[in-house]
Amino acid sequence: MADLATPLTIRTVATLGVADVVRDGPVAAADIAGRCGAEADALARVLRFLVQRGIFTEPERDVFGPNEGSDALRRDAPGGLQPWLDLDGAVGRADLAFVELVEQVRGHHRAYPAAFGRSFWEDLGSSPQLSDSFDSLMETKAQGIAPAVAIAHPWSAYVRIADVGGGKGVLLAEILKANPGTSGVLLDLRGPAQHATEYFAEQGVAERTDVVVANFFEPLTITADAVVLCDVLGDWDDADAVQILRNCAPAAGAHGRVLIVEFLADSELMQTFTELDLRMMVYVGGRMRGLDGMQHLAERAWLTVEDVTPLDNGYAIIECRRTPADDPPR
Ligand SMILES: C[S@@+](CC[C@H](N)C(=O)[O-])C[C@H]1O[C@@H](n2cnc3c(N)ncnc32)[C@H](O)[C@@H]1O
Structure with a gap:
């Protein structure tokens, strides 16, 4: 071994x-x-x-x-x-950062920037080939979970659904196709957003979608009845994850929902969970969390968890609403 x-x-x-x-x-x-x-x-x-x-x-x-x-x-x-093993692709390359694991564990430096001289996201941003390979891997991953997410939540209750950090748009397209009365907006960085525009056209939902290039660490200019974050918060440490949630909450307005879709520690699939957690630590300095951890992040972002829908594949949909102003975060 x-x-x-x-x-x-x-x-x-x-x-x-x-x-x-x-x-x-x-x-x-x-x-x-x-x-x-x-x-x-x-x-x-x-x-x-x-x-x-x-x-x-x-x-x-x-x-x-x-x-x-x-x-x-x-x-x-x-x-x-x-494609996951390809050393010229985003994930195969990121796996090479495991050589720096011991120094990360010693607290000396983060693995990925030590191995490659810049962060994972900066690396993708500087190489269309790496960025495209990551979007394609995320497309494959999203195709595995999108059908289950699309039927596990009453999406037709919303008019407009935003997918923040939505990648190529696999999940949003799946939801819109299953709910003809809805429209969507996908927000992501330039590379994935470009792919999303093409993908929505291929999937026949281009007329019901907007694609916005934006940084979710800055205030969001979009509005929607539901703001989805799928496999996004695990990429970030607690402070950054709270900031993303704080930026998403206003986009959902006073009565909208923030829907976090994540693989949770509380699932039975601990081998997968611990592997993902380690990869997040090494690639991006992020972490995987359990429901408690997610609840804690939500509270710090003035959000209240209203409902949790566990899926068979280890993921859950965590439904949050904005906490009333007279009930501030602890
Ligand atoms: C792990 S991928 C998940 C993609 C998609 N939600 C899915 O489930 O397949 C994380 C996404 O966050 C996006 N992202 C990373 N940093 C971002 C930023 N600062 N602003 C907006 N999007 C960002 C990435 O481009 C990527 O599409």
Whole structure:
């Protein structure tokens, strides 16, 4: 379990696309290297190491072929593992920041900026390729949860729904498609917002959506009956998460709702929860929370938790309303 060579060799071949090159049968290492932009000797040594661990075959010297293990690394493999392992993609790259974990745990510095010289979000902001890869991974993730969220809450009670930090808009589009009387506004940074405009058109909801490029650490200029924050607060420490909520609350007006959609510690899925929590710590200095933690954040943002809808997948929809002015936060 403590070996680093296996995960890094797997990620190296996943990044280079080796499994796609050998998908139909054995190929000489030199040819694989030529098609993957690699150096033949180094690549052959990596592949030979993996053959000994059940990934790829070597039917003759310096010729490598596919097997079940390598097929799982193909770009078209069901389950889509490759984009998460791709070291040139946002999450594969962020995983490399785990080399700085010990210094983060010692309290010396945050892992991601120590590994890459700037924060995760600054890194995405400076590289369209990284930003696009993150949006695409979040699209995949959101497709896994959006259908459940769209049926678990009475969305038709709202006229206008805002999705703040909504990424490409997968969740908002799903909600709008299921509730024809609603309209939506998605707010995010420039890269995801651009993707959202295209996505809403593809999904046939462009006429019912606005897309706003904005920073949720500044006062929001949007208004809606419900403001959704899905998988956003886990990216931030408590002070930042409270600030985001404080900026969202006025957008929902006096009678609107702020709806936090998050994977909660209180779910049965503790292995997933602890992994996400560690990733949030290393990538972005964020943290995953339980319902108590979310309630505490809400209170500090003058919000009261009115209802909680747990979903089967470990997520919950936490419904908040603004706390009346005569009942200030503790
Ligand atoms: C983990 S993703 C979640 C995306 C989407 N809500 C989902 O569930 O798939 C966090 C989102 O927050 C956005 N974000 C990060 N910093 C932001 C900021 N300062 N202002 C607005 N959006 C921001 C990111 O661009 C990203 O789309």
